Amino acid sequence: MRFLLIGGAGYVGSHCGRHLIARGHQVEVLDDLSTGHRAAAQGPLHHLDVRDTDAVTRVLQRGFDGVMHFAALALVGESSTQPLRYWDVNVGGTLSLLLAMRRAGCERLVFSSSAAVYGDAGDAPITESSALRPVNPYGRTKLAAEQLIEDAGAEGLRAFRLRYFNAAGAAPDGSLGEAHRHETHLIPLALRAAADGGALRVFGADYPTPDGSCVRDYVHVDDLARAHALALEALAAGHRGGALNLGTGAGASVLEVLRVAEAVSGAPIARRSEARREGDPPSLVASPARAALELGWSARYTLEDAVRHAWAWHSAPRFP
Ligand code: UDP
Numbered sequence: 001m002r003f004l005l006i007g008g009a010g011y012v013g014s015h016c017g018r019h020l021i022a023r024g025h026q027v028e029v030l031d032d033l034s035t036g037h038r039a040a041a042q043g044p045l046h047h048l049d050v051r052d053t054d055a056v057t058r059v060l061q062r063g064f065d066g067v068m069h070f071a072a073l074a075l076v077g078e079s080s081t082q083p084l085r086y087w088d089v090n091v092g093g094t095l096s097l098l099l100a101m102r103r104a105g106c107e108r109l110v111f112s113s114s115a116a117v118y119g120d121a122g123d124a125p126i127t128e129s130s131a132l133r134p135v136n137p138y139g140r141t142k143l144a145a146e147q148l149i150e151d152a153g154a155e156g157l158r159a160f161r162l163r164y165f166n167a168a169g170a171a172p173d174g175s176l177g178e179a180h181r182h183e184t185h186l187i188p189l190a191l192r193a194a195a196d197g198g199a200l201r202v203f204g205a206d207y208p209t210p211d212g213s214c215v216r217d218y219v220h221v222d223d224l225a226r227a228h229a230l231a232l233e234a235l236a237a238g239h240r241g242g243a244l245n246l247g248t249g250a251g252a253s254v255l256e257v258l259r260v261a262e263a264v265s266g267a268p269i270a271r272r273s274e275a276r277r278e279g280d281p282p283s284l285v286a287s288p289a290r291a292a293l294e295l296g297w298s299a300r301y302t303l304e305d306a307v308r309h310a311w312a313w314h315s316a317p318r319f320p
Contacts, residue, residue, distance in 0.1 A: 001236060002026040004064045006050050006097060007071030008043070009036025011178045012112060012167050012224055016068060017042025018176060019225035020232075030059055031071065037179060039319040050093040053100050060104035066232045068110045069097055072142075075184055076116065076279045079138035090141035091148070098152050108235040109149065109159040110228050115217070115247070115284045117143040117163060123208075123215070123251075125287035128163070128243045136279030146243065158241045160231040165217035165247035165286045167224055169306030170313035177313030178221075187218070187307060190258055191314045194265035202254050204276035207283075213254035215283040217247035220301035220309070230295040239294070247286025248299040257303070264307045 003020060007013045008029030013036070017027045020042075027043035030050065038045060048055045050071045060067070072090045073079065079086045094111070101109065116139030118126050134140045146161045153159070168187050170177030178188055193200045205212045227246050235241060252260070258269050291297045301309075 001065035001232075002028070002063070003232060004028050004030060004060065004067050006030045006067060006069045007036065008068070009033060009038060009041040009045065010070055011180070012164070012221060013068070013070035014040035014042055014176050015171060015221045015225040016070070016228045018171065019222065019229050023229055030056065035180065037319045040176060040179070051089070051096045053096040056097060056100035057103045060100055060106050064106055065236060066108035066110065067097070067101060067106060068228060068232065069094065070112045072112065074114070074138065076136050076138050077184065077277055079136055079141070080278045083137035086137050086141045091144045094145040094148055098148060098157065101157065102155060107156050107158055108232065109157060110231045110235070111145065111149055111159055111161045113146055113161045113163045113243070114139065114142045115163055115165045115245070115286065117146065118284065120281040121284065123283045123285070125249060125285050126245065127287045128245055128290050135281055138279070158235050158239070160235065160241045161243045162227060162231060163243060163245050164224060165219050165245070165284060167221050168218040168303070168310065169220040169222065169301065170309040171222065172309055174312050174316065175318065177310065179319055186254060186257055187261065187310050188314065190261040190269055191265060191307070191311055193269045194261055194267040195314065199270040199272040200258060201272050201274045203274050203280065205273050207276075209253055209282055211253050211255050214280055215251040215253050215285060217249070217251050217285045218257070218303045218306055219247050219299055220306045223299040223301055227291060227295060227297045230297050234295060242294070244291040244294060245286040245288055246291060247288050249286055249288050251283060251285035252303050257307075260304055260307050264304070264311050
């Protein structure tokens with residue numbers, strides 16, 4: 001089958017492209033390269049902004065069996081200081097894509113959503129029927145985009161909304177990895193600190209968690225990619241879609257991640273205790289049971305695997 005990956009030059013999108021190709025599918029990428037990398041795109045690149053509805057329609061009219069939509073701004077902290085930009089790109093971009101898909105007669109979508117739609121959900125594993133109470137603009141834009149997609153079901157759209165917990169790691173063969181121009185994520189920053197001897201800032205020491213630092217569910221990017229491929233294939237086979245959590249079901253605190261990063265890199269990581277980061281809920285851990293039921297998917301890689309693959313990528317990245 002032939003799929004269009006909106007935002008396919010970014011971190012999760014490029015890994016999904018690689019995975020789809022390995023499964024025998026064809027991939028084209030539509031990306032404005034605002035945060036993605038040309039070298040990461042896994043197929044012909046349409047260098048466009050998803051908000052350009054007419055141009056996206058023309059690309060879709062070439063004929064695709066489905067669309068994956070990754071293009072978004074995705075930094076919790078930044079969303080708190082630039083909320084309108086987040087609404088414009090994340091919600092405006094999704095609306096533009098849905099209009100283009102309707103015009104082009106394209107009815108299958110896999111959407112990158114986020115655990116941020118749940119907000120502060122407590123420390124129990126989060127199910128898809130947990131309350132949706134996002135605590136930052138990023139999460140609110142993802143929830144609004146999900147609602148748009150649900151409403152578009154009345155006009156024939158079938159979609160999976162995949163709620164990622166914390167994407168982590170790199171391709172096991174070292175061919176792809178995380179390469180944000182302005183890095184804010186824990187694992188790459190921890191590995192950078194291990195490599196250059198700098199300190200890692202730990203945001204918050206007084207959360208209601210076992211060691212006081214935030215707990216997250218780190219899921220390997222290749223596991224995410226496999227879930228996306230399964231989701232598109234299920235839609236093509238007639239599945240109606242829905243919302244699915246993608247996580248491992250196990251949480252790790254910031255301090256635990258640092259210990260894993262030290263073990264993998266063999267270097268000590270200095271910590272600097274800082275105030276809480278705006279918009280961070282204390283704990284986000286998935287119940288991945290529904291994804292297992294609907295797609296037969298569960299994570300195969302561990303946090304250690306993700307950090308090991310990220311360390312290999314960090315040591316020799318292929319693109320800046
Ligand atoms: N974090 C941290 N120091 C950093 C970067 C992140 O303590 O330099 C914490 C952050 O507060 C959060 C967790 O690590 O609790 C994961 O953050 P990240 O930005 O990687 O992902 P997010 O959960 O925001 O999607």
